[in-house]
Amino acid sequence: MYHQYQMQQKVGRSPTDRDTPSTMLATDLDNANNIARGISSTPSMLNYVPTPSSSPPSVQSATNNGHQKNAKMAFVRLRSFTDSSFSSVTLPPLDVPDSDDAAGASAPPGPNRPNPSPTGDDDDDAIELSIDSLSDTPRQSDGTETEVEEVLGHEFLRFVPMQAARAHWMQLHKQGMQVPVLQRMFLRLLHRHAPLRALWPFARCFDGSKQQLDELLTSASFRHFCDAYQAVLTMVMDNLDDEPSLCQLLQELGANHFYYDASEAHFKMMREEFVLALGECVVGTREALDDELEEDWARLWAKMDSNLAFGLAVQRHNYLAHCVIGKEMETLRAQWQTLLEAKCRMDALGTAIRERGIQTFSEGMRRIGRELWTKDELEQRFAVAVNDLLWAMAQALSLWEPGTGFLRICAEIDSRCGGAVDVIRTSSATLLRNAFIEGLIAELVAVLGENEATATAMHSWTKVYRVAEQAIIADGMDNERRGNI
Incomplete structure (x- = not known):
């Protein structure tokens, strides 16, 4: 079942900022298309435009920037585990009123939180929420407690963009399902898009027969390839909170894929097959997709697709100009x-x-x-x-x-x-x-x-x-x- 914990959203940034590759050399689709065709006047290099720091925000940083009223919170959905190593989610330290009521009270039930058990015990598979700062000596009040309480008391229906997909990816790792999902994605690509077989050494003699399928699944080269892809996707997840670094990483990956005979159409194929493979692997499990989680994965892949394609187009432009x-x-x-x-x-x-x-x-x-x-x-x-x-x-x-x-x-x-x-x-x-x-x-x-x-x-x-x-x-x-x- 789903449980939610509160995470802070970036302060002073509009929601659409996260959906736009802000570090792109070209800021509009027409210019990117021109680069792909080699007719753009844009300098033929990847030039990353720095954006405001996107380090994990805090309510205090919101106060310093004069955005206390605009500091927003959003819910990221996490699926529970029976694994005791994931039985507790620690929220960022927060200032709480120094009172017995405040220290002992729990968050009121809401539409996105389960009602507390009448016996005082949570459900067997519930995730325990703990705040480390509750056991610490409260620091001196700086006047922001009221603001914090007001913010924490609101529940926003919209998730932090792409954070749900990252949480889901982390949980797939806990279940040992990341590599199986990627293996299924590549098998779907090999079956449905046969021309891609010529791109990868492990698939250049793959004809789709059951015998070759069994050999491929036990192939060390195929496993190594999926492991490498798993590492790259994890790097993407690690950089979700740092948009300039994320865009630079993806654009450099796209540029490198120019020499692997990749094209923009291949990124789209991979995007479609990943979502389908993910849904097939988690169906009937606690990690099963719903509409909102699938939408968050689609948002993440849209960002990956656009930056990968842009990096490849810039590399094509460079190649035509200087080879x-x-x-x-x-x-x-x-x-x-x-x-x-x-x-x-x-x-x-x-x-x-x-x-x-x-x-x-x-x-x-x-x-x-x-x-x-x-x-x-x-x-x-x-x-x-x-x-x-x-x-x-x-x-x-x-x-x-x-x-x-x-x-x-x-x-x-x-x-x-x-x-x-x-x-x-x-x-x-x-x-x-x-x-x-x-x-x-x-x-x-x-x-x-x-x-x-x-x-x-x-x-x-x-x-x-x-x-x-x-x-x-x-x-x-x-x-x-x-x-x-």
Whole structure:
């Protein structure tokens, strides 16, 4: 059953402040979208704007800031445990009137508190509330006791934002349910979103069969991955009261995931599957979700999603602007011209890449159990994607400029690479890249020779491909927001 204890809400801050990533470089959705497309004039770095201190507030701090009347209290719901280690919740020290009545009286029953037992004993599973300061010698009155009593006597229907989710996460730890919830979330992702299988080493040969499912559940790499995710989510919970640190943590995580082939759509998938997995794991237990707790989890994931996506968009912006230097571009343009002259036209180059890469792409799709199309359909879609990517790479090479790099390519694409967007969404950006790069490298070696087609040159061409790929992904997301797809 649910019990409640009172916690102080941040003072001098509007409720919406906690729902807005206040440390974002961009403060509005349009600017964030522009960063994702690489056309924002915003400096290409994560610049965290400090906000007022968000350390745990006290009534005294409210007094010092002249906000005694505005100091608000809210209830955070905690589920009770039979574990004696969690049988007592200690509230922050409070000043209480020095009287026998005040010392012995209990809080009046309210709509969110159970009535005291007629025998004086609480229910078996009730959480005992204790105030350590009651046993201490009261300090001298500073005139705030009346204010404290007035505040403590009010019950607010609205919870402190995201604190209920944190309390729930703590209790899942007590029950040993955190890792099982995360394991179920990833299993749901692997079953419902097969393209994600190519992202994680433990799932690159997962086809959804029961045998592989059993092997995955006992896999050390899968357990380690879930443990790492558990640690990250716990770090998020630890920073809920420090919004600047929370936003910085999430945005840096989002930026790092750019190099893991993640996209903004993946964060949304994870958000949806976590809530569903959580509900499935706790159904029928004391930790079961209700509408209000589910809403609090949704609020937390909305904040995580927005900051992760913003960090990834900024990293994409940085990559497009700085991944290639001037001397490197001179070599790339010269090799590109040689390649086109040897193949006479770009269509011939595309045909050669398709012939060399189709087998790799087909094998990768089969390995992750993603056989969506017939052989003819697969070849046709792969051909369209290769042509779109070659065109985007040609545009990138021609539009590169010192200082701004490839930032102009996003505006140039403008919905012209729908075939590549479709293949990336329904298959995997990783598989498509592996197949394309294999064909491209083979052609570079055949045309340029091994002396020029060095490992350094191959790495440079991989970066050009990644630029084209990310510009296409950003354009696809922009079209989706505008309702064009």
